[in-house]
Amino acid sequence: MTSGKINVTVENIFPLIKKFLYSDHEIFLRELISNATDATLKLKHLTSIGEAAVEYGNPKIEVKINKENKTLHIIDQGIGMTGEEVEKYINQVAFSGAEEFLDKYKDSAKDSGIIGHFGLGFYSAFMVASKVEIITKSYKDEPAVHWTCDGSPEFTLEPSNKTDRGTEIILHIADDSTEFLEDHKIQELLNKYNKFMPVPIKFGTKTEKEGDNEIEVDAIINNPNPAWTKKPSDLSDEDYKIFYRELYPMQFDDPLFHIHLNVDHPFNLTGILYFPKLSGDLNIQKDKIQLYQNQVFVTDNVEGIVPEFLTMLKGVIDSPDIPLNVSRSYLQADGNVKKIANYITRKVADKLKSLFNEDRAAFEQKWNDIKIVLEYGMLSEDKFYEKSKDFVLYPTVDNAFYTWDELKEKAKINQTNKDGKTVLLYTSNKDAQHSYIANAKAKGYEVLLLDSPIVSHLIQKLEMDNQDVTFSRVDSDSIDNLIKKDEEVISKLSETETTQLKEFIETTIANKSYNIQTEALDSTAAPFMITQPEFMRRMKEMQAMGGNTMFGSFPDSYNLIVNTNSEIASKILNESNEETKDNLVKQALDLAKLAQGLLKGEELTAFVKRNFESIK
Numbered sequence: 001m002t003s004g005k006i007n008v009t010v011e012n013i014f015p016l017i018k019k020f021l022y023s024d025h026e027i028f029l030r031e032l033i034s035n036a037t038d039a040t041l042k043l044k045h046l047t048s049i050g051e052a053a054v055e056y057g058n059p060k061i062e063v064k065i066n067k068e069n070k071t072l073h074i075i076d077q078g079i080g081m082t083g084e085e086v087e088k089y090i091n092q093v094a095f096s097g098a099e100e101f102l103d104k105y106k107d108s109a110k111d112s113g114i115i116g117h118f119g120l121g122f123y124s125a126f127m128v129a130s131k132v133e134i135i136t137k138s139y140k141d142e143p144a145v146h147w148t149c150d151g152s153p154e155f156t157l158e159p160s161n162k163t164d165r166g167t168e169i170i171l172h173i174a175d176d177s178t179e180f181l182e183d184h185k186i187q188e189l190l191n192k193y194n195k196f197m198p199v200p201i202k203f204g205t206k207t208e209k210e211g212d213n214e215i216e217v218d219a220i221i222n223n224p225n226p227a228w229t230k231k232p233s234d235l236s237d238e239d240y241k242i243f244y245r246e247l248y249p250m251q252f253d254d255p256l257f258h259i260h261l262n263v264d265h266p267f268n269l270t271g272i273l274y275f276p277k278l279s280g281d282l283n284i285q286k287d288k289i290q291l292y293q294n295q296v297f298v299t300d301n302v303e304g305i306v307p308e309f310l311t312m313l314k315g316v317i318d319s320p321d322i323p324l325n326v327s328r329s330y331l332q333a334d335g336n337v338k339k340i341a342n343y344i345t346r347k348v349a350d351k352l353k354s355l356f357n358e359d360r361a362a363f364e365q366k367w368n369d370i371k372i373v374l375e376y377g378m379l380s381e382d383k384f385y386e387k388s389k390d391f392v393l394y395p396t397v398d399n400a401f402y403t404w405d406e407l408k409e410k411a412k413i414n415q416t417n418k419d420g421k422t423v424l425l426y427t428s429n430k431d432a433q434h435s436y437i438a439n440a441k442a443k444g445y446e447v448l449l450l451d452s453p454i455v456s457h458l459i460q461k462l463e464m465d466n467q468d469v470t471f472s473r474v475d476s477d478s479i480d481n482l483i484k485k486d487e488e489v490i491s492k493l494s495e496t497e498t499t500q501l502k503e504f505i506e507t508t509i510a511n512k513s514y515n516i517q518t519e520a521l522d523s524t525a526a527p528f529m530i531t532q533p534e535f536m537r538r539m540k541e542m543q544a545m546g547g548n549t550m551f552g553s554f555p556d557s558y559n560l561i562v563n564t565n566s567e568i569a570s571k572i573l574n575e576s577n578e579e580t581k582d583n584l585v586k587q588a589l590d591l592a593k594l595a596q597g598l599l600k601g602e603e604l605t606a607f608v609k610r611n612f613e614s615i616k
C-alpha cells in the first residue's frame with residue numbers, strides 16, 4: 001500500500017470546492033457520470049482504432065444506493081485506470097487526463113465527443129461525501145487498484161482484487177447530504193442531467209412482461225440516442241413529435257413545427273428547436289430550451305446564447321463550444337457565442353421561409369400562433385428583420401394574408417393619398433372598431449388586423465424603413481381624412497353656419513376632453529364620430545409597452561368630428577327649441593361614443609333609459 005499527500009494545491013482547493021466552487025451541490029452526480037461516460041467512450045474509441053485489445057461489448061453505467069452503508073456507487077465498464085494513472089490523474093489535480101488523451105489522439109478523437117469540459121469534475125464528489133473510494137482496473141493488463149481519501153489531502157492507494165474492467169466510485173455520503181441516499185432524489189437528478197447521455201445508465205430494476213411471465217430487467221433511465229444526434233433524413237415528423245414529448249413529458253400540445261440544427265464549422269452545434277403553441281401568458285412558459293454539452297444537460301437558462309426573441313421556443317441545443325463556467329455578460333461578449341446566436345437566427349429565418357414557400361396555406365394557418373415571436377424578432381434582431389420580408393404576413397380583417405411586398409403593391413393602387421404616400425389601414429380589434437372598419441371597406445380599402453401588443457413599435461420601424469408608407473388605425477380619423485384624395489367635398493353649410501354650429505356644440509358639451517372638428521364629409525357618413533389621433537395613441541402604447549415614464553404619461557386624446565354635410569348637423573343648426581337642440585347634440589354625442597366603446601357606466605345607464613323613454 002502507498003499513501004501520500006495529494007498535490008499541494010489541493011490543500012487549498014478542498015475547502016474551496018466544498019464552499020464556493022459549486023453553488024449547486026447536486027451537480028457532483030452529473031460530473032461523476034460524465035467521467036464514467038468519457039471513460040466508456042474512450043474505450044470505444046480505442047477499440048475502434050485497434051488500440052485496445054479488448055471487447056467493447058455493450059457497456060453500461062450503474063448507479064447504486066447502499067442505504068445501510070450510506071454509500072452511493074457509480075460503476076462503469078470503461079477504460080479504467082492503472083495505479084500510475086490514478087496517481088497522475090486523480091492525485092495531481094491540475095493535470096487534466098482528458099487533455100493528455102486528446103493530445104495523443106487529437107484528430108481521431110474529434111468526432112467521438114469525448115472532450116472534458118466541466119473543470120474540477122471528480123473532486124466535486126467531496127461536496128457531498130466525507131470519504132471517496134475509487135476501485136479501478138484498466139483495460140491494459142495491469143492489476144486493479146483501490147484509492148481512498150477522506151477529504152483531507154492524505155490518500156491511500158492499495159491493490160484491489162477487482163477482476164472486471166472499469167471503475168467504481170464509492171461516495172460515503174456526509175451527514176449533511178443524506179438526501180443523496182434517497183431513491184427519488186437520485187432518480188430526479190438522473191432525469192434532470194442524464195436523460196440523454198450517450199451510454200446507457202442503470203438505476204435499479206423494473207419488471208417487464210415477457211409472454212405470461214414477469215421478468216426483472218435493468219431500469220435504464222436514459223435514451224442514449226436522442227433525436228438531435230440523428231440525421232434529419234432519418235427522422236419522420238412523428239419522430240420529432242415523440243422527441244418533443246420525451247423532452248417535455250408534461251406538455252400536451254403538439255409543436256407547430258421544428259428546426260433541426262447542425263453545424264460543425266466554425267463551431268460545433270446540434271439541436272432541435274420547436275415552435276410551440278404559445279399559451280396566453282408568456283411569462284409562465286415553464287418548459288424552456290435546454291442546453292447540453294455532448295448530451296450532458298447543463299442548464300435551461302439559454303439567455304445570451306439564443307437570441308432573446310427565440311427564448312420563447314422550446315427544444316435542445318447541444319454544443320461543446322459554449323463556455324460554461326463564465327458569467328452571462330462574458331458569454332454575451334464571447335465571439336463564438338455571438339456566432340452561435342447568429343447561426344440560430346439565420347436557421348430559424350431559413351426554415352420559416354421554406355415553410356412559407358412549400359405550403360403557404362398551412363403557414364397562414366399557423367400565423368396567429370407564431371406571429372408574436374416573429375414580430376418580436378423583427379424588432380430586436382436586424383438580421384432577422386432583413387430576412388423577415390420573405391415570410392412575415394399581414395392579415396386583413398377578411399382573412400387574406402399579404403406579404404409586405406404584396407401588401408404595398410395592392411394598397412398602392414387604391415390607398416395612395418394626394419401626397420403620394422400609401423396609407424395602410426389597420427385595426428387592433430375587429431369588434432371594437434367595427435363601424436370604422438365598415439367605413440373603410442365601403443371605400444374599397446383593405447383593413448389589416450394587427451393585434452399584437454408590440455404592433456405600435458413594429459409599424460414605427462416599418463414606416464422608418466419605408467418612407468412612402470404610413471400606417472393609420474381605422475379609428476384615428478374620418479375615412480376621407482385618413483386617405484386624403486384630391487377631390488374636395490363641398491360643404492352644405494356656409495362658413496358662418498359652420499362656426500355657429502361648432503360653438504353651439506362646444507358650449508353644450510362643455511367637456512374639454514374632446515377636440516371638436518367640423519368637416520364637410522359625405523352626407524351619408526356618420527354625423528358625429530369620435531376618433532383617436534394615430535400619433536398620440538401610438539406614443540402612448542409604445543410608452544406603455546416599453547415602461548418608459550420619463551416624459552410623464554401621455555393623456556388619452558380624442559377628436560369629435562362633426563359632419564357638416566349630415567342631415568343632423570343641419571337639423572341642430574335650424575332647431576329653434578333650445579331643449580330639443582341640446583338633446584339632439586347629446587344624443588348624437590352618445591351614439592358616437594357608443595361606436596368607439598366610450599359610453600360606459602352611469603352615462604350608458606342614462607342613455608339606455610332615455611332611449612326607452614323615447615320609444616314608449
Ligand SMILES: Nc1ncnc2c1ncn2[C@@H]1O[C@H](COP(=O)(O)OP(=O)(O)OP(=O)(O)O)[C@@H](O)[C@H]1O
Pocket residue numbers: 031035036038039076078079080081089090096097098099115116117118119120121122123167
Ligand atoms: N470513471 C473513470 N474512469 C477512468 N478514468 C477516470 C474516471 N473518472 C476520472 N478519471 C480520470 O481522472 C481524470 C480527472 O477527472 P476529473 O473529473 O477531475 O477531470 P476531467 O474529467 O479530466 O475534466 P472535467 O471533469 O473537467 O471534464 C480524468 O481526466 C480521467 O483521466
